[in-house]
Amino acid sequence: MNKKLILASGLALFSSVVNATENGTDTFALGAEGVLAGALPPPGLYLLSYYQHYQASEFVGSKGQSIIPNFNLEANAVVPRFVWMTEQKVFNGQLGFYAVQPLVNVDLKINGQKASEAGLGDFIFAPMLGWHQGNQHWAAAIEGVFPTGDYKASRMANIGKNYYTVRPILAYTYHQPQGWDISTKISYSMNSENKDTHYQSGNYFAADYAIGYQLYPGLTLGVEGYAFKQLSSDEVNGEKIAFKGQSLAYGPAIHYQQKGWSIEAKYLKETNVENRPEGDSTWLKLVWTF
Template identity: 40%
Template structure:
């Protein structure tokens, strides 16, 4: 029994090691080494509203900290653990003049720059560098002045540095295919609702022969427009791992991650075309991952 417990603790320590990679790891889900290739909770208001044709730049800024690990029952794992990540992720968006199936065709790419530090039982490691990049095509639809939606197919590439023997890594070392549906209801003088729903198909890590389970997750925001450019409300994310991990072809049981995060969220829209969103989100109802807090700021600027 002691050997089994030791193995379980070792697995949880490794889960912490890759907890935050790039913009794509504000949450540490089960899967391999406890990480997720999408930055859970990164989106906020306006996530489903595609702008008019043109070039746009976005900048995501994130700070995440966690000091506890939760097991399959949600109990705290008794290890001395702390993770801290700071991320700046520039994003380029090109909305074309082309219409496909009635929607505006667009393309985007995100290049996260990560500063990561992991401490476990007196050992620590820090890394800085480019994380795993996200890119893909999208179609934007405007159903009315207030209701908008986006259909997209994102790809997450293993561009971040990775070493299977390291405590901290800023890359996952496998590809992810991610269908996306985002919907926004926007009223400058009333209710605002945003939901960006994604499903991750994680491919195999060739260095470990590990394939992380599929993940269903959603970034959300609900607020009230004050009529002066400001929206105030709450936001966060919901995540649920839907299939088991597999290593060397064998299924790994009792390792599915899930979490719910919520916190205050605001948006400011200027009369010059740029807008800024900001939020703090606290994780709860956590299983098989780290539990912590994240701060997000997103700035969108047209060229």
């Protein structure tokens, strides 16, 4: 089994696509990470490619009730991520960097009104460190999300968010080469104010998880999902409002690997949602080594 490919899969812990915060959305890619989420690869250049389809037919309030009539959201994203792992050590961890540029298409329907937007999402850049000890792997990053995506306050749907986010990330993986993979990633996102709307989205915690078992060489089946919890209230013109989002998700996943490449697919269903869209997502991730 290609060691570089195994560890490259762990780079998935740092990606962002789509999907309470302003409009019940955020810049963190909930559920993107799975097998080997905490394992970073050896020095070199890497390309990881993601595809996400998200669909929600309800916007749920704080008591689980639908609060927006005739709501439907459908989003598709293609997300290339370029990664550079260096030979330099910092705090005894391997230093790396990554850059992400999502390409997103959003279709939104609310009570008979429709909006559709497509374009570049917000740009993401981060330094990261990785550590390895036997079957255990750790990773840490500080991610910056920059408001470069297309945005107009008057639009019903937007690709960009029009605010900055700083996001510390920690991840851990226990990986048996011919057995279990137990991985998790946790993050905490801190958002600036949207200067056009004077709306500041609250800070939030997000954690992805994966439990998988390798049934055959290169083939792993598992259960994956995520938890999202907003910890501080949103603010409008400096005044706090009682609007905090949360959600849980779970679903089946499959990971297949051959020399030089791997592919992972999953389906995730949301539950226990508050103040956010409630739906499901399908993920496809390709890892290429050079």
